[in-house]
Amino acid sequence: MNNPPVRSAGCGKPAGVTTSATYRTIMSSGDQRQYMITLPANYDMNKPHRVIYASHGQGGEGSDITREKYYGIQNIAAAADSVIFVSASGLGGIWGLKDVPLFDDILGFVKQNACVDESRVFVLGFSFGGMYSYSLSMTRQKTIRAGIGMSPANYNIQIPTKTHEPIAWMQSTGMTDGICPWVANEGQKRGAKFIALEHGTDNGCTLPDPIPTWKSGGMLCEDLAACRPGYPVKVCTFNGGHSPPPGYANWMWDFISQF
Numbered sequence: 330m331n332n333p334p335v336r337s338a339g340c341g342k343p344a345g346v347t348t349s350a351t352y353r354t355i356m357s358s359g360d361q362r363q364y365m366i367t368l369p370a371n372y373d374m375n376k377p378h379r380v381i382y383a384s385h386g387q388g389g390e391g392s393d394i395t396r397e398k399y400y401g402i403q404n405i406a407a408a409a410d411s412v413i414f415v416s417a418s419g420l421g422g423i424w425g426l427k428d429v430p431l432f433d434d435i436l437g438f439v440k441q442n443a444c445v446d447e448s449r450v451f452v453l454g455f456s457f458g459g460m461y462s463y464s465l466s467m468t469r470q471k472t473i474r475a476g477i478g479m480s481p482a483n484y485n486i487q488i489p490t491k492t493h494e495p496i497a498w499m500q501s502t503g504m505t506d507g508i509c510p511w512v513a514n515e516g517q518k519r520g521a522k523f524i525a526l527e528h529g530t531d532n533g534c535t536l537p538d539p540i541p542t543w544k545s546g547g548m549l550c551e552d553l554a555a556c557r558p559g560y561p562v563k564v565c566t567f568n569g570g571h572s573p574p575p576g577y578a579n580w581m582w583d584f585i586s587q588f
Contacts, residue, residue, distance in 0.1 A: 384459075478521075
């Protein structure tokens with residue numbers, strides 16, 4: 330959790346990238362793709378920075394995430410000047426198989442052109458963005474330190490072959506969510522519940538039966554027990570529908586900043 334930073338090739342030299350008020354472009358899997366990047370206000374070329382790759386929901390685009398200050402985390406992290414933020418746009422407003430190599434291509438560019446802590450790369454998103462983050466968390470565990478899915482689902486998104494390696498993970502689901510529900514189909518193991526169980530299994534956690542879920546009061550978060558050191562799984566449920574949980578920006582930053 331408190332390992333020394335792993336410096337990228339972009340450390341120690343002037344940044345080859347600047348904060349983008351407009352879209353940057355990159356070729357990926359034969360397509361010209363769009364993304365935005367935000368460097369800390371007091372960017373230090375000698376300081377390895379976290380990277381947060383934040384993804385939009387269905388029908389959105391990267392500029393939505395930038396405009397919303399990366400789900401509000403940018404406002405909280407600004408004091409530490411410790412994060413490089415990235416937001417890309419899905420083709421046609423959705424995410425699919427081509428977006429896994431897109432993540433690789435954008436991150437590779439950022440590592441070469443800015444000072445990145447390669448051991449502290451994070452992915453997060455809401456709804457389809459949470460599903461994309463889940464997809465990345467199943468295939469890019471050696472690159473991503475932790476993933477966060479708000480209102481994620483494990484269906485209606487293309488996922489490459491899963492490697493079932495450990496990765497720190499946190500998720501949230503409103504218990505009246507009819508779009509990405511806690512359980513969509515028990516027999517087919519479709520729903521957010523099964524994302525939690527999958528990550529818990531991959532991380533060697535003790536799986537509660539059942540996982541405690543919200544019944545009353547504020548948001549309920551369950552930290553799965555006995556997970557592999559450094560690979561926690563936090564499962565949160567709340568009284569609500571298809572929306573981020575209450576206080577979601579602080580909730581996500583608290584999880585990310587422990588690494």
